[in-house]
Amino acid sequence: MSQKNEMPALVLALLLTVGVLGAGFWWLMPKAGIKLGSQLTTQENTSVDDRISQGERSLVQAESKADNPVFVQAKQAGIQAMAAKQYGEATAQFQLALQSARNAPETAIYLNNAYIGTKRSHTIAVAVPIGSDPNGSLEILRGVAQAQLEFNTIRQAIPLKVVITNDDNNPNTAQQIANTLVEMPDVLGVIGHYASDVTLAAGNVYNAGGLVSISPISSTVKLSGFGKYIFRTVPSDYVAARALADYAIKRLQQKKAVVFFNSQSAYSQSLKAEFVTAIALSGGQVSAEFDLSAPNFSAAQAVNQALKQEAQLLMLAANTGTLDQALQVVQINQRRLSLVGGDDVYAPKTLEVGGRQAEGMVLAVPWHIDGNLKSAFPRQSRQLWGGDVNWRTATAYDATKALAVAIARNPTRSGVQQALTAPDFAAAGASEPVRFLPSGDRSVGIQLVKVAPGKRFGSGIDFVPLAW
Template structure:
């Protein structure tokens, strides 16, 4: 019984590692327990180097009749629907829509499939949930918000578009809750970007009272440079991309920063996932690993009821379907959505914490 895992190994190895860890943990658990109805679960790892290769890869996977499902960030979701292969998304991205360039009335672009026969399932609530929860909090803390995006060259157009969409969504949401977004530009991907000049201008010229950092994983370092200039002067916020071990390595400069997440190991202390993951990897894992674990757990639970492609789709779409995972009880709407609410975490100094950095992400009561 084979499931394909589409991981961005070439262009985002950190995300790929996080996804593959969650998948491996779920696979190990089910196979140790005897497999799925006596059959071992096999994982096929697939990756593509660019957007064109991604489309070709999606088509190849969808046509491979030996596969019963796939886990991965969506590229060409219509191919999976056309060929009848369930695709479960382990993470939510702002560009997971069919037409990511189109923005519509404060809604993020990872919209659910409206088809009655849906083959696309979101194991986390849609990304607009993160943006809305976080923006509401930011607006309460800062009247004038400076946003640092991460827009790369045209050859990285997919990621660039994603970040532009995210900046626009936050801008709309922050304004909706009564605060302003200042016009001073900040692009973390600009090789000539000067963090000190940007922060000074934002505060002195436009009275910035809060800074929101939105780096790609590869540019967390440059976001930290901005934070060094802001530290102690104004509140710091960041997108969920910075929910990573790399961020905590720079905890001294980022202490007090607030960001949104779908999962935190202390949100449900009775759930064994985080403890088991630490024993397996000797490292703390984040929500992307938890999402990948849950994506495969949902597929495993569905395959135990029906191991065919069509049967799996029917099982997951059934409103009575549910299974437990790292993020709690997993249940999908008929359109493949997962209901739920984002949480907020704050970087705080800690003693003897498992991160090994002296800093950790602490759950924040956003009420």
């Protein structure tokens, strides 16, 4: 590595180490009332029973350790009341907790469950990676809680109870949880899982057990047609890759690209492969591929090689675990080559660490809060949580709404599957109706966003919806 490139890399490493710890709840503003602590560690020896809760235990440590004594005490009292089946007391305590800090989706779900008490209800589960990705888990839980609240306020509807599970984004743990949920006869559907690898592992169990699962996150093309009980509300990597390739070829007039990906991630490999194919079909080519997870990966060497090969475009198919390496590429590139990327690059860290070097980068994401100005969901979510939400909240909301509508049609496991695949099925979503193709994929497009000047995050740049 040349001395010229060493200094930016060293500075960036320092920023990645200490500069992003205050990101908090991603899109939500500090006024929401709860501060997220340090990243939790996975606990593979935790029993499955301890990973499942309808309100009798707290799974989200970020809420339990919030810097708000009133909230913490009230939530704990509510949990104790739920464990004792004292639903009136639990309701009062959870209400008190949310009055003190409304941005607490686990508590909101427990409050919704406490309202139901012993009344007749239908049950769904949500699987989130609390131990490995607390931010992502909270984003999903917000969408589930909001949809549950909306559905349960419909007087004609039988209310929806939600079971929260923590799979730590671990395939083995996810399979154990899936087996447990299959054995719980009251559970009529599952929202989850998170990473594509984990969803594929759990999906085998759900298909065998005849239990519908709708992932709001997993985008790998391997999930298309994976089984008749597997659905998703996020577009597949096929859709995202073709949108990015189309933009590069038609708008940027750039046909020669290099790709950065993680060989250990099913999502990253899927997005990379689809992009390579899409570029080739459009008359372009990918001249080199760089594995962000390789022990000897060097952002400086990779960018220099791309320049020597006269590449015009850098495509970042990074997953969350290799976002830091991708941001090293952004910094070292110094805006010399155009940048495009997938939805895992769509994070406040990209704006904070990438800074002005990220300006002009175009990302393919499932949803943006300003993508459909006619939708009521952004306003309602801001009122509920006290700040902006991101795409994971929207797609989790859509998945929950779809399950709720399907259950209302036919409240059996096979009935839910049949309802979701019916030609006339539709559920109101965050921006557009939720409908599914025979493959289990959602019939929906992709949103392109561009890093451009903006004030929403205080960093001077923002993700702005791109119309083209």
